[in-house]
Amino acid sequence: MGRENLTGVSEFLLLGLSDDPGLQLLLFGLFLSMYLVTILGNLLIILAVTSDSHLHTPMYIFLSNLSLTDVSFSTTTIPKMLVNLQTHSKSISYAGCLAQVAFFSLFACLESLLLTVMAYDRLVAICHPLHYLVIMNPRLCGLLVLVSFSVSLLTSLMHYLVMAQLTFCAEVEIPHFFCDLSQLLNLACSDTSTNNILIYFIGTIFGGIPLSGILYTYTQIMSSILRISSLGGRYKAFSTCASHLVVVCLFYGTGLCVYLSSAASSSPRKGAVTSVMYTVVTPMLNPFIYSLRNKDIKTALWRIISRIA
Template sequence: MDSENQSGVPEFLLLGLSEDPGLQPLLFVLFLSMYLVTVLGNLLIILAISSDSHLHSPMYFFLCNLSSIDICFSTTTVPKMLVNIQRHSKAISYAGCLSQAFFVLLFAGLENFLLAAMAYDRYVAICHPLRYTAIMRPHLCALLILLALSLSTADALLHSLMALRLSFCLDWEIHHFFCELDQLLRLACSDTFLNNLLVYSVTSLLGGVPLLGIIFSYVHIVSSILRVPSAGGRHKAFSTCGSHLSVVSLFYGTGFGVYISSALTDASSKTAAASVMYTVVPPMLNPFIYSLRNQDMKRALGNLMGKTPPFMGRCLLAKTLE
């Protein structure tokens, strides 16, 4: 098959989740609803934390950043899909495709590191409560965020720059609803050994180390909680990290599910559908997990709703807690 270098690629075609024209309106309404819920829910979390001085602590500082990342993560993929459905188009430019792949890697990496930082915060709070304020100082929290941003940016930039060296065949169809790095590598006509090597090695390192940190933190957390003599004390300790553990399970569970799904099947449509579970669903559900399982967040959201016009406040609160 003829090939041409990257400068000659006019555009890629995102085939989306289905090529059935009858399903496009349903997909548009479904993903528009999910995107609006994601943005509204995470904005409410950010506003509630910002407006309540009782929540100005490291735990909620990280949660506020997580909500910001979730909004950006969804915005990277869903709006382009909605625009293409609305315009009855599947096209995305070469530059736009690489940019989308870059930002998907960036925000996925940021969420990965941030969940590890939140686990460390819970570890210090439960295992070293008397030293918590001394350890989790504002400059350390800011440093952790800066480190996560630096590593994630370097990782996304490395893979994106390596993709620039690839030549692509005349088949520019991507069986996905966004430009995923793995899909781009499959379309390349040139040798992708080095790209794949970097993907597996760097992803294993930058994904595995935070995950091991989370596991390490929770092993010590559970061990400390089990030594608490009273049942009430154990329940309170578990409740302080239950929301975070739910978010961690959702993020890594869906991520591993997509990986296993893509390894066991060659059906690109099934892989694309499975990818919804880690790119769209976790950002949408995270606000519900924290607002439903955390009494402080419920109180802050209630106070926030009280500052809005009565009718609007009741609607927003119902949307958040339903």
Template structure:
């Protein structure tokens, strides 16, 4: 490696989805629409849970936190992409790239951890209903959310510091619409084995532990529901966690689909397109899933919007 190449670059180039100028207005309009729907939908969920006293429960406390995280999640990537399309530029500064990567990691892990916490909440509500208010007290709910934030911030900080130690060569093109961790690490001049080890180990650890907790919680929930004698009781118990189960399935299936598609196709552009599912589409659909499948949320939204209940 030439010593002159081992320098810190001032900016990266985000290649996005297509370099065809005719497609840029279509991409801009599509992503602007999805971003506005995501922000508006999740903001309505937050306002509904705050304004309706019937929704001041642990389940909706976690839901409002998830909606806030989803707004922040999409806000770390889409606005920059829209600005670049409008300015006909692909550039993002080195500092901007590291910052974007850091906040993206924070909010994607928060999504992951909050879904696990919400699964635990449903487990307590269905498997230990008589002790629910005692177990899921405000102090514990606050501590669980705080723990999610601390773990997410520490993980993102670790990964960002690992990237800061890298030096980059002339190839500064990122075949993605945002500074995705793996794509940035692959641009390093020298051996990035340590970064790959830390990245993959933390990915396995931080993805499998929450998922294992979710699967364990729902295995217990299914056992409890099967023990209920009446069909009406089974339906009522299942309906309390149907929305969360739908969101969990959407988040993990799309996330898994991204990594499987990138592993099979070995195409960075293909990976960028697939990642839209969990970075944009999933946060956009979450409010619809919770509002369409939850009578309490629908009632609160109607009251918030001035409609008749």
């Protein structure tokens, strides 16, 4: 059936992860549980940092912002998927789809930049410990968070404007559980060559540069750690950045796996299943990674639980 231009596409259809009706209830329970764990875990991190004066340091301020970003990142996609599973509906409005693209780009970019800022914080703490409080002063911390948000907002706006200019065809089925940017481009009737170039350019700039910055900072960190003479000193220095390193590997590793699996697989549905890793699983695991190995966070959480009890 030939494609024809439609000037008034009012909605798209999100095909989700499976067409099997028997899996709908299972998927609903699974993703609802994971979403609640994500919200609870990250809100506990935010509550611990804000309520304990001992955690009002640059590292934990950045961590609380990362937790808030994880909550927002998950909320961009999961609630709509849960509603569709519960109501057995697949529709999402045109405006809602573009908004999902914009917010997804915003929080994905913000997470990447915050991880870069946290890597710089660890670089200063390990390589310049005597000047840490002078360099990482509250003004610089606030400026770094503000710049990260502003750059992410600019990226989100550019993605939104790119998608808003496209004309979509009669085929409005998206083989995904959220409005994925690449899938939307495949549905467009108008020429998308310029859009593809712009999107890859944005991805290279706002994805490649932060990752390169993180790799550079950890090169410097490892060099400084290896210069420490005592084994105990090396372990203590490395333990201060171990949790962040795990989160970085999890975020960029799962994102890279999604990209490679989408490029290698001819089935878009398989790419949607793989996307669950960085859109759902990673934000859920981040609070556990930071809290399980961090005595300060665990102490603050026990204080909160003791007050409630």
